[in-house]
Amino acid sequence: MPRPRRALRLLSPSLSLLVALGACVPGGAPRVAPRGTLQPGGEGPAAAETGAFAVVQAVPTGELREVPEVSITFSRPLRSLDGSSPPPPVRMMPQPAGSWDWVGTRALRFSPEKALPAATSYEVEVRGARSLDGATLEPYRFAFSTPRPRVVSASPAHDARGLRPDATVRLTFNQPVDDAGVRAAVSLGRADGDRAPVAFDLRRPDAADLRRVELVPRAPLAVHAAYETRVDARLRGTEGPLEAGASHVQTFHTYDELTATLDCDDRGRRCAPGDGVTVRLNNPVRRSDLRRAVVIEPAVKVDWPAWQNEKETTSYLRLEGAFLPGRRYTVRVRPGLRDVHGQTLARELARSFEVSDLPAAFHVGVRGGVLEPSEVREVPLSAMNLP
Template sequence: MISKGAAMKKILLLSLCAFLGAAAPLRAETPPVFDRAQRADGARVAPDRFLRAYDPVTVFFPGDTGPKAGGAEDTPQKYVAMTPQPAGEWRWLGPRALQFRPADAWKPLSRVDVKLGSAETKLVALLPTPRSTNPAEGADPQLELTQIALTFAEPVDAAALTRLLTIEVRPSPGVSPQGGQMLSASAYEIRALERGERAEEQTYVIRFRERIADGRVAILRLRLSDEAGLDDQTYELRLRTAPPFAATEASCGHGWSDDRAENVLRCASYLTTAESGEEEGDDAAIPYAPASKRQLTLSFNATPETIDILRAREALRITPPVDDLAVESDGRRLRIVAKFLSDQVYELSIAQGALKDSQGRALASAFSQRFAFTRDAPALQWDAGYGVAERFGPQLLPLRGRGYDR
């Protein structure tokens, strides 16, 4: 058993410990700082590789150097050296960040050295990207791509533009470089257009010695810096030229259905079957309607030139020959009308270069199409509901019809 005196001593000892613990001052923890300007990657100058137009340059210090409230700095040379030093303002963003804001845009391709103690950072001012181009990105395919215009907000060095610009020509659609060609600098020239006022934008025209061929994609690439390691900073423009002039399709004319079998276009009249609501079967009546004009419609991917009948007979070869040939222009189509016989297979042939489009481009490839017209369903119609016929006069009746050989 524990004696009464020992228990009393133990109680007094515990009370003394509790009193001393309550009397000891509490140590406050230092709160974290959230408003400190500091680069997460540890860089001391930002940006650390290149400059664009009016980019500011910010210098970070490892400890408090400037005023906590920030403000303008009149003697930045005490903390940092910038060479060359353009016009602008130095300002503290906090005690550890000093920023320079240029008054004018950085001169394209110029070099700027920022020295902070023994550390030195070299920055390169990038070439600006064009504000607009002609033709524009995503424009319709060009029939004549002989030049490209680049418009900048301010003048740039034409020699640097020539040095940093490349043009590649690929076969359409331009996805693969296979079959492409990189144009040499002698294949084009770059000229600056005159400006009316100093504040106006500056346009540079790239004129090709020879027009870009049809069915091509011209890829203009402009490196924004000639510094090694900055090749990823590139402006790209893609322009398409129109596909070569070609005949795309032959079809039957209005009133005829198209049916292709064994490479032969078979033109069947819509009037060869009874209309809905009529009696079905072999004896179904087919109401009379004039036979549709037999014609072949030839479609192109561009508007063909206007041709006369002599030119048509030279360019459009139809075998066997037909009578009463006529050619009608309708936009990007030519309608070939003639006395085509029933159940006769014809072949239309157009040689390469035999036709030109409205821009003077020759047909890029030959075209041929075999076709035939089915026989019309025979039908007759009276021209008059009543009349007088002479007994011994001409034995003629006022009828008109279709589908009968004469």
Template sequence: MKKLFAWIWLIAIYVSFIAPFSLTANAQKSRVKTMPTNTNQNMPNGLQFRLSEGVTGAETREKQPVAETNPLSQNETGNLLKRIPAIKPEAGDQTDFAKRAGTLPAPKTGVQIPVKFPAPEQLNPRDVDQSKLPLEVVRFSPAGEVKLAPDLNVTFSQPMVAVTSQEQAAQIVPVQVTPLPEGNWRWLGTKTLMFDTKSRFPMATKFTVRVPAGTKSANNQTLQKDVVWTFTTPPPKVETMIPQNQITRRDALMFVSFDQEINAEAVIKTISVTAQGKRLPIRPATQAEIETDSSVSYYAKTVQPKRWIAFRAINSDGLTENALPGASQITVTIEKGTTSAEGPLTTTQAQSFGFQTYSPLKFQKAICGWEGNPNCSPFEQWFLQFNNQIDTTNFTAEMVKIEPAVENLKIYPGGNNIYIQGYKKGRTTYKITVDGSLKDIYGQTLAAPATATIKVGSAPVSLYSQGGTMVVLDPTAKPAFSVYSTNQPSVKVRLYSVEPTDWKAFQEYFRRINYDDSTKKPAIPGRLISDKVVNIENKPDEMVETRIDLSEALNAGFGSVIIDIEPTVKRDKYDRARIFTWAQSTNIGLDAFVDSQELVGFATDLKTGKPISGVELSIYPNGKQVVQSPKSKV
């Protein structure tokens, strides 16, 4: 029985897997044998469609019946599955359920207000007789605290005057203002009343405006109750303060201006000047004293009249000389309660400023380049800083001594500083001495000579030339090009012989000389004549001039050459030091005047400056042609 069952199992496997493939292959063979010989081999490539007659006999082909089988029992199926190797578990087979962090909160819902738009009363406005509505004040200005009040206006809900002349309408004024400044009332239309002041509403004043109840409109409607409001303009505010945050003489004038007119006699009583914890006596400055002080005189003329006050401190005997203590911080305070000449309001808080009187002249420090400079270069400017301004009228360069000597030395004062320029040596310590006779603008001298030291470090590596992208060589000297460098051991020099027609290509290359993108750079025009390394004279921390001989790139000393120079040693990967110049060696100088219609060229002798005759001038490029003029006879 078991053998029979095994044979049946093998036959079933054969029928279900192997036989269908065999049948399919036979069917394909049959179709191939009966397929017409007219194929698509000679048809062009692409999507093609062909319609042909069906194959005869396809409907009579033998169909294989499905084999009869019996299903396996559960035990028999289990025995078969036991033959399969067990599945080995691997790490990570079992994981926690991938539950998301959380559900996002539901969006907040708004409150729907069922309102029709437009409103029914807008769609069907009621026919209301405006003349029967009570009179109202619709708007008014100014109100509250304002910085400035140029005018006053009030608008009513109904016409207040008939359409008539301004003179007649202005006689109807249903508004009361207390206090009322100089000005005129006028109507803007029939509903708005405006008060135009002569200049503006006075400052430091509180104004009360009242439209009394019972006021009637032109339609004979009545205001039911009083409409009252106020507005206030500010008390005096300090605008200009002199001297502020300055170092001054001990008899300096003080100047204060305000944003409104003041009574100088009353204001000076509220001003206090203090120093060293003591209040100093003051008095108003005279007109002669004001005119002798250029700063105070200038502001007194520019500020509006009656808005400023000038004053000064005095000694116990009433004199002004040295009335302010020396080397002291001076504080000027305009105390609260300061009055205005325009209104009754006074200031509610103090306003102050300060300055300092001069100290004995003292040297403070020596600076190279700028304060905090970590490395003083030989090419940086020095300056000596003092606490007071130097008197330039009595200053001479001989007051400053420097050891060791500085070449091309230039010394000059400016403000609180003495500036020193010149060629210094690197890695050298300089000693500077300033003579004790140095004076400041207050007539003081140094108590003793001032000394300072400046340590000059190494000069930064540099390489440059003069003349820009094109130079004309000196016609009276040997054709050579000067390169200036500091702490450079050598440079790589390439010379290209070029013609004037190469100028445009030179410009294109120069325009892209430092491009870092993937754009293909144009080639350097011309013919490479020389590519060599030129050694530079070894002078540490000094600027060295190196002359590059150009004779080999010229024709008998004349022509054009592109000079390409780079240092052999770079400071870092960002160093782009490079000299790329077009040099021309000629005895002819060219110049031109150009307008929208013509170009007039001039040729002169570079050595003498005289006009040259027989010179052929041409313009290139002009399209693809070279436009030439007859030989010049100038």
């Protein structure tokens, strides 16, 4: 009995070898004839394209705020992927420095050597385009223009107030502008009264950045006055011939005569209990001066926030304190208060307010929903402002 088991162990490696050799011997698999050769661009004949050969996308078009890339996409392939490319059947007028590059088999993209000049109109023409299947394309044209000159930021901001007489005007454009173009298109003058023009000198805050200019008035601006900066629609930049096409106007105001207002939080002459009174000024003053200028009759102790710095300037003061319900108070801002421009409050401001009564209320001091009839209990009651 031991011998057969030994023979089986010896035969096992042989059987394994026979199985491995059998796997390498050609079997009865079906033969398939070759249908093509693998090579670049050798996918075989392209499937017939449906639809007419056409430009399916051409960008950009129209007047632009920003300049995206210039590209054209066709409905059929115009080049194979074997490395050979036909000359791009497209031209741009005027022709900037750069080249048309193929993107895949159906698209062209213009790669400029530097950014396209601003304020310039371009026309792109596709002529003589031929797809791989021999279809031809009628001439195709599209046009666009790069951004016209315009103001992108200005200081002072539109309708700014409280400016000093030595204020200057700073303008930033979206493209370079020269001094002659600015002088021809930009003006500064009064926006009220006689609308007199203001003579100014032109300054460059940064000589390397020709988009920025500063208008420096040759004489101090009048106080208590409105001014207007106007950029005419004829403005031109240095890169292209297109004008701005639209004017830009914004106003600003020098500081006004010092005035003050008083109001309650309810915006009327009756203040809600617990609310305060607000003092507002049109020009900043030192906080400590404003506190001394305010008088409340009858006297009320005001809770001044501890974090406030009395030496700082402010145009706002909040009066919060023990204003009693049902009482009438008069708040005064005395004349002589001086603002940061050296002006004083010419007249006293006084306003009377009534603090409303507390709302009617009635409370029963009972908890639970059952009272035993034999039990004697004291029930606390409280009432406020009930008839």
